[in-house]
Amino acid sequence: MSEEIRDEGRAQGRAEGLLLILEARGIALTDDLRQKVTTCTDPELLHRWLHRAATATTTEEVFAEEH
Template identity: 70%
Template sequence: MDLSFYKSFMSEEIRDEGRAEGLAEGLLLILKVRGVPTTDEFHEKITNCTDPQLLRQWLNRAATATTADEVFTEG
């Protein structure tokens, strides 16, 4: 059985998309549960992001943020 597809660039891209979608959903859930209000602009920024590393960074900030701005502002 040829398993080369699972090691291919395309396969990795598909996995990254899935990771990004899951991280975006988690980020939005954390913000909602914590009562941090978000605008449509923030919601769109989160759901359109395809970078799992950046989404993880935002997710870490969301754990302690009191505003959505704190999630996206470095510092």
């Protein structure tokens, strides 16, 4: 299995997990943000969002740009 295929699978799994956590926590996503999550192919970025989603109370906290 190539690294690229593994990264795609990792990204897809993290995107699904992120959507599940946000839904369970009652944090609604706009269609644009949902598309941003489902089309993201960067597993590290998705990991950061997923980590933030565990404690965030708003989408702004989850998707805040890092400085």
